[in-house]
Amino acid sequence: MAVAHFGKFGRNATPSDSHGAHDATRHGLRDLIGKWRRNIDTRHQLSLMSDSMLDDIGLTREAAEAEARKPFWRD
Secondary structure, rough: OOOOOOOEEEOOOOHHHHHHHHHHHHHHHHHHHHHHHHHHHHHHHHHHHOHHHHOOOOOOOOHHHHHHHOOOOOO
């Protein structure tokens, strides 16, 4: 007869299930921080580009400045 485990992750959760949930949370957090870092780096690079460089990638100075002013957590 199987014994049910009544932990904080559900009625039939096993200890390995809780490790999987922690790993998923950790990976999700790592991915989110990586995205924020890329936003910071990309926006900084936009702020350094000349008008001709911005023209090459199809952005106006105003659009680049608006993007560079966004907080890192916004898409």
